Amino acid sequence: AAGVIQSPRHLIKEKRETATLKCYPIPRHDTVYWYQQGPGQDPQFLISFYEKMQSDKGSIPDRFSAQQFSDYHSELNMSSLELGDSALYFCASSLLSLANYGYTFGSGTRLTVV
Amino acid sequence: DAKTTQPNSMESNEEEPVHLPCNHSTISGTDYIHWYRQLPSQGPEYVIHGLTSNVNNRMASLAIAEDRKSSTLILHRATLRDAAVYYCILRADWKENNDMRFGAGTRLTVKP
Numbered sequence: 001a002a003g004v005i006q007s008p009r010h011l012i013k014e015k016r017e018t019a020t021l022k023c024y025p026i027p028r029h030d031t032v033y034w035y036q037q038g039p040g041q042d043p044q045f046l047i048s049f050y051e052k053m054q055s056d057k058g059s060i061p062d063r064f065s066a067q068q069f070s071d072y073h074s075e076l077n078m079s080s081l082e083l084g085d086s087a088l089y090f091c092a093s094s095l096l097s098l099a100n101y102g103y104t105f106g107s108g109t110r111l112t113v114v
Numbered sequence: 115d116a117k118t119t120q121p122n123s124m125e126s127n128e129e130e131p132v133h134l135p136c137n138h139s140t141i142s143g144t145d146y147i148h149w150y151r152q153l154p155s156q157g158p159e160y161v162i163h164g165l166t167s168n169v170n171n172r173m174a175s176l177a178i179a180e181d182r183k184s185s186t187l188i189l190h191r192a193t194l195r196d197a198a199v200y201y202c203i204l205r206a207d208w209k210e211n212n213d214m215r216f217g218a219g220t221r222l223t224v225k226p
């Protein structure tokens with residue numbers, strides 16, 4: 001079965017550079033979620049989109065932005081990168097954003113800022 | 115938002131049942147109880163969820179207390195591949211800003 005696809009798997013950037021992470025949800029899933037997981041930490045919710053509109057917002061820095069496109073894939077744009085942005089970034093998708101539906105997560109993008 | 119409390123860590127022996135508890139004393143009537151797990155170096159994985167009644171699937175069982183203030187995830191026969199961090203998360207239905215927030219889960223160690 002198709003899963004959530006994230007690209008790239010690994011990314012190395014220098015401080016103050018920009019990065020773009022991509023997420024391709026499971027076919028027919030209309031909701032996408034982004035999470036950040038620092039070393040030894042639990043995943044932190046960043047932002048979500050339902051039917052291409054921002055649905056919920058968590059602890060996403062102002063330097064980050066995201067959007068969901070007409071084909072439902074999503075991109076997380078990160079600017080003015082800081083060392084503290086080094087983390088695993090997970091994308092998840094679900095059918096509807098209702099509480100009775102589970103999420104399917106991708107394998108993540110490991111971002112290293114040097 | 116209703117919060118959950120889980121033990122930091124638990125140990126189990128391989129092929130024995132494991133009962134992972136979760137307290138959620140401030141749960142509201144529309145909160146679903148979700149369980150996810152995260153294996154090392156992988157993304158979180160859905161395990162099971164329920165509202166009021168006990169639930170079973172191929173991975174686990176979810177036992178929900180009658181007053182819904184606590185629940186237990188049951189792995190019937192732990193394997194080494196079940197070693198992971200298990201998260202108990204409440205999600206309110208028909209509410210804005212109800213997307214899933216992870217708290218501190220339980221790190222399960224399975225001994226051979």
